[in-house]
Amino acid sequence: MSTRIAFLKGHGTENDFVIVPDPENAVGLSPSAVAALCDRRAGIGGDGLLHVVRSAAHPEAQDMASDAEWFMDYRNGDGSIAEMCGNGVRVFARYLQHAGLVTEGDLAIATRGGVKRVHLAKDGDVTVGMGRAGLPEGDVTVTVGERSWPARNVNMGNPHAVAFVDDLAHAGNLLTPPPVSPAAAYPDGVNVEFVVDRGPRHVALRVHERGSGETRSCGTGACAVAVAAARRDGADPAVTGTPVTYTVDVPGGRLLITERPDGEIEMTGPAVIVATGEIDREWLETAFR
Numbered sequence: 001m002s003t004r005i006a007f008l009k010g011h012g013t014e015n016d017f018v019i020v021p022d023p024e025n026a027v028g029l030s031p032s033a034v035a036a037l038c039d040r041r042a043g044i045g046g047d048g049l050l051h052v053v054r055s056a057a058h059p060e061a062q063d064m065a066s067d068a069e070w071f072m073d074y075r076n077g078d079g080s081i082a083e084m085c086g087n088g089v090r091v092f093a094r095y096l097q098h099a100g101l102v103t104e105g106d107l108a109i110a111t112r113g114g115v116k117r118v119h120l121a122k123d124g125d126v127t128v129g130m131g132r133a134g135l136p137e138g139d140v141t142v143t144v145g146e147r148s149w150p151a152r153n154v155n156m157g158n159p160h161a162v163a164f165v166d167d168l169a170h171a172g173n174l175l176t177p178p179p180v181s182p183a184a185a186y187p188d189g190v191n192v193e194f195v196v197d198r199g200p201r202h203v204a205l206r207v208h209e210r211g212s213g214e215t216r217s218c219g220t221g222a223c224a225v226a227v228a229a230a231r232r233d234g235a236d237p238a239v240t241g242t243p244v245t246y247t248v249d250v251p252g253g254r255l256l257i258t259e260r261p262d263g264e265i266e267m268t269g270p271a272v273i274v275a276t277g278e279i280d281r282e283w284l285e286t287a288f289r
């Protein structure tokens, strides 16, 4: 067995990922190994990890293998598993193109949140069909220090609390997860978005991600924000019959989010591969099992 494991590093609007190509699902990636790889000082560094596996070779994806050859086994930076990662899907698609496994145009990627349709455009942007948002009933509240805001509970496959605030600085340093109540609304934890208006159908966010901390971007979070903003602005496409597009500025760039009258959401943004390298297998297997 080789003593080296290939990896790549990539990002989408500066939400950065360690990418581990492993078509036959042969590389054991325990939560502690993932956390070690994502560590920014002792490891490679990343908000999360994209484990690239053939759907047919992964027990969680075998039933999607006829629709999507590749499964995005996404992990958060702390080693936990999440249902979906929007920026991750774009970067995953870019990796497949980089590796010569797909070409420009349309493809499908299996995720824990179902099969996602992806378009790799000539201009370099990547568009992902993110599915429909769930809008669980019930009020939720986000608190930072002395301030609290009513928030919208939005599910994009993974859970989000979206709070509209006057100033993104009011989110504070986001070194710890902002409390969200009632906790029962999010039994598996939550990603929290703080949002300000920048102009008509144009917002900006900061995000604290479950399992990663504050990140420079969150694709599912941007979708959740666009959905919450459309409901707040009286622009729900299911009601108006007209698609609505929000420009969502994130600390690491810009995403365009369109919601259609049937509820389907599309996200468009960049995806970049920045480096390739090799992981020392002994380090991975002995130090972090």
Ligand SMILES: N[C@@H](CCC[C@H](N)C(=O)O)C(=O)O
Pocket (backbone or CB within 6 Å): 015, 048, 076, 081, 082, 083, 084, 085, 086, 087, 088, 158, 159, 191, 209, 210, 211, 212, 215, 217, 218, 219, 220, 221
């Ligand atoms: N950065 C991602 C979301 C990653 C998962 C999230 N931290 C969770 O635990 O739900 C994105 O771009 O969507």
